[in-house]
Amino acid sequence: MRVFCEGLELSNAVSIVIKATSSKTTNPILEGIKLKAEGDYLILSATDGELAIEKRIMADVKLEGEIVVPGKLFSEFVRKLSAEQIQLVLDDRNQLKIKYTDSELFIQCQSANEFPTVKQIENAQFFELKQKDLKEIIDRTIFSVATDDTRPILKGCLFEQDGKTLTSVALDGFRLAIAKKSIKECSAESSIIVPARSLAEISKLLDDEEKDVRVLIERNYMMIVLNGTKIVTRCLGTKEDFINYKQIIPSNFASTITVAKSQLLSALERASILSHVGGDNSVKFEINNNIMQVSAKSEAGTVTEKITISLNGEDLTIAFNISFFMDCLRNIASDYVMLKLNGQVNPCFIVPSENEEEYVYLVSPIRQVY
Amino acid sequence: MRVFCEGLELSNAVSIVIKATSSKTTNPILEGIKLKAEGDYLILSATDGELAIEKRIMADVKLEGEIVVPGKLFSEFVRKLSAEQIQLVLDDRNQLKIKYTDSELFIQCQSANEFPTVKQIENAQFFELKQKDLKEIIDRTIFSVATDDTRPILKGCLFEQDGKTLTSVALDGFRLAIAKKSIKECSAESSIIVPARSLAEISKLLDDEEKDVRVLIERNYMMIVLNGTKIVTRCLGTKEDFINYKQIIPSNFASTITVAKSQLLSALERASILSHVGGDNSVKFEINNNIMQVSAKSEAGTVTEKITISLNGEDLTIAFNISFFMDCLRNIASDYVMLKLNGQVNPCFIVPSENEEEYVYLVSPIRQVY
Numbered sequence: 001m002r003v004f005c006e007g008l009e010l011s012n013a014v015s016i017v018i019k020a021t022s023s024k025t026t027n028p029i030l031e032g033i034k035l036k037a038e039g040d041y042l043i044l045s046a047t048d049g050e051l052a053i054e055k056r057i058m059a060d061v062k063l064e065g066e067i068v069v070p071g072k073l074f075s076e077f078v079r080k081l082s083a084e085q086i087q088l089v090l091d092d093r094n095q096l097k098i099k100y101t102d103s104e105l106f107i108q109c110q111s112a113n114e115f116p117t118v119k120q121i122e123n124a125q126f127f128e129l130k131q132k133d134l135k136e137i138i139d140r141t142i143f144s145v146a147t148d149d150t151r152p153i154l155k156g157c158l159f160e161q162d163g164k165t166l167t168s169v170a171l172d173g174f175r176l177a178i179a180k181k182s183i184k185e186c187s188a189e190s191s192i193i194v195p196a197r198s199l200a201e202i203s204k205l206l207d208d209e210e211k212d213v214r215v216l217i218e219r220n221y222m223m224i225v226l227n228g229t230k231i232v233t234r235c236l237g238t239k240e241d242f243i244n245y246k247q248i249i250p251s252n253f254a255s256t257i258t259v260a261k262s263q264l265l266s267a268l269e270r271a272s273i274l275s276h277v278g279g280d281n282s283v284k285f286e287i288n289n290n291i292m293q294v295s296a297k298s299e300a301g302t303v304t305e306k307i308t309i310s311l312n313g314e315d316l317t318i319a320f321n322i323s324f325f326m327d328c329l330r331n332i333a334s335d336y337v338m339l340k341l342n343g344q345v346n347p348c349f350i351v352p353s354e355n356e357e358e359y360v361y362l363v364s365p366i367r368q369v370y
Numbered sequence: 371m372r373v374f375c376e377g378l379e380l381s382n383a384v385s386i387v388i389k390a391t392s393s394k395t396t397n398p399i400l401e402g403i404k405l406k407a408e409g410d411y412l413i414l415s416a417t418d419g420e421l422a423i424e425k426r427i428m429a430d431v432k433l434e435g436e437i438v439v440p441g442k443l444f445s446e447f448v449r450k451l452s453a454e455q456i457q458l459v460l461d462d463r464n465q466l467k468i469k470y471t472d473s474e475l476f477i478q479c480q481s482a483n484e485f486p487t488v489k490q491i492e493n494a495q496f497f498e499l500k501q502k503d504l505k506e507i508i509d510r511t512i513f514s515v516a517t518d519d520t521r522p523i524l525k526g527c528l529f530e531q532d533g534k535t536l537t538s539v540a541l542d543g544f545r546l547a548i549a550k551k552s553i554k555e556c557s558a559e560s561s562i563i564v565p566a567r568s569l570a571e572i573s574k575l576l577d578d579e580e581k582d583v584r585v586l587i588e589r590n591y592m593m594i595v596l597n598g599t600k601i602v603t604r605c606l607g608t609k610e611d612f613i614n615y616k617q618i619i620p621s622n623f624a625s626t627i628t629v630a631k632s633q634l635l636s637a638l639e640r641a642s643i644l645s646h647v648g649g650d651n652s653v654k655f656e657i658n659n660n661i662m663q664v665s666a667k668s669e670a671g672t673v674t675e676k677i678t679i680s681l682n683g684e685d686l687t688i689a690f691n692i693s694f695f696m697d698c699l700r701n702i703a704s705d706y707v708m709l710k711l712n713g714q715v716n717p718c719f720i721v722p723s724e725n726e727e728e729y730v731y732l733v734s735p736i737r738q739v740y
Contacts, residue, residue, distance in 0.1 A: 076643045107671035273446045305473035
């Protein structure tokens with residue numbers, strides 16, 4: 001391998017693919033980035049076995065070849081280079097020479113033979129939507145996925161696409177998040193459970209507000225192509241493997257509250273400070289006419305705040321995990337939210353007062369300890 | 371105690387005094403902030419036994435009194451308050467009520483009787499200089515203090531004031547930093563060794579470019595008063611207890627090099643990436659005529675960079691701890707630096723090419739391992 005490329009382009013490409021390398025692996029080759037010089041391109045790729053990212057940049061290839069460089073070292077080094085043109089030369093002992101201005105770095109590399117091949121997706125189903133919309137539904141649901149391994153399918157978001165709308169659903173047994181966005185085009189209906197770790201990286205790469213993105217699905221794989229970056233992730237199943245979340249949502253509520261989101265969030269943030277110090281991380285809502293009293297208690301003290309609300313229905317006293325409640329509110333953009341309740345043992349539904357159809361959160365109550 | 375004060379002022383005051391609380395202490399009262407309502411003021415103070423910070427704010431005191439609040443909880447809570455007026459009321463069971471708008475927080479507090487008194491300094495020696503200048507000489511030397519406990523006096527900077535100039539000196543056995551600034555006024559010559567932890571907090575509080583600051587010294591204590599904030603620190607001794615650093619600096623050098631600072635620093639940053647991966651954290655300089663070759667080696671690879679310099683004197687090959695060398699360069703503002711050397715076993719002196727008299731760094735060489 002002998003190839004010339006532009007320093008800044010290489011640095012950008014490395015900063016993208018590095019996200020798919022694995023830092024906690026027993027297989028050291030997964031900590032590396034594969035460089036492949038072929039035709040007019042230098043192709044960089046990395047994978048942790050589940051997520052794979054591949055990025056190609058223009059290059060002047062004098063001699064084709066491929067090698068796996070240590071990911072972290074290569075990325076840190078390339079980021080510090082200010083040289084415009086960089087030459088990469090591989091010798092026959094797997095040593096890569098990086099030449100820049102008058103200087104050079106030699107790094108010991110691994111043969112590309114051991115590197116897993118990135119799944120190629122060709123005859124796939126697809127759908128298209130705005131990058132911004134895909135990013136929003138990921139960000140609005142991903143925080144609700146389960147973090148433990150007892151039910152692995154809950155570590156991902158269910159993407160359900162019915163020809164008109166893409167719905168993302170995440171739940172962990174204590175809370176549920178559903179977000180929807182219109183799609184633009186599609187080949188057929190589809191559903192797939194995408195691991196949260198892959199979605200988190202995909203969300204970071206969706207930076208163009210207006211452009212569309214095409215999502216391809218083939219059996220248990222999802223692929224996205226974005227400005228020459230190919231992201232492929234293995235998935236966890238389809239909607240048949242997921243929990244039937246639709247039956248959870250009732251059509252009638254005994255109490256519906258409208259409250260200013262920032263006021264409720266500020267009160268919860270103050271209460272959580274106390275609740276985290278030797279407390280049980282809970283918050284109590286006492287809803288009485290047009291006043292909601294928010295209170296928390298711990299060994300350090302007690303806090304009580306009164307918030308003016310508009311109540312439709314019955315008075316109620318109910319308690320929640322304060323962090324779960326704040327997570328939802330932080331992901332809602334509208335100024336007012338509605339809390340929909342059915343007594344003190346059934347979950348609370350949190351919906352924005354604007355674009356109500358676009359998302360809904362559910363948080364299960366906890367037993368009141370005081 | 372019953373007192374009204376302004377929320378934002380209280381929040382600012384708490385964010386300043388909290389820096390003197392101790393988080394790793396066996397004495398829980400040192401994690402607290404003492405509030406004292408007296409006259410027209412609420413006085414906040416905190417100490418870790420070495421450093422003490424006291425700040426007074428205007429308050430409407432209805433009933434005088436004092437109490438120690440849990441520092442972290444109180445600070446986090448007060449920071450989240452948007453209310454303009456806050457009422458603090460202490461009951462007879464050491465519970466403090468914080469009332470804001472329609473809401474209230476009760477926190478369990480400790481009696482102020484156990485709280486250490488902050489040393490009062492009255493008939494002291496003093497000197498005055500620009501806040502900016504004091505900040506600069508702290509920042510330019512503090513990184514060179516010793517971090518282990520084998521020689522406790524080396525955990526501080528020696529402040530030496532001769533009526534015209536304030537000199538700050540820090541050394542840890544491997545490197546030495548000296549910075550000087552003119553003073554404006556003084557009562558007499560003085561010298562004191564100030565703990566680095568106290569200086570770090572003082573540096574953060576010196577935010578006014580143009581205003582002067584008065585430094586007071588009384589026996590083993592140093593005090594600074596800044597916009598109503600009083601900072602008192604216990605010190606580690608005087609120049610008699612310190613190392614006689616003046617004899618370390620030779621008057622002649624065999625090799626003097628002038629080099630562009632940013633170019634050398636960039637080369638070292640790249641070399642350090644390699645050097646940190648299974649390397650010994652060393653860098654080698656091979657000075658030959660007007661070229662300095664900077665190289666580092668580790669199990670991951672080797673890097674070699676060539677930098678154009680101007681050399682006055684002998685050629686030389688010498689090795690250093692790369693982090694120590696970078697620490698110095700990062701603290702130098704001028705575009706060019708001079709490296710002054712006497713062979714490969716004597717220290718390197720690093721001085722800026724502008725304002726040469728204001729600071730000098732010394733770094734000891736290490737044995738070359740390759």
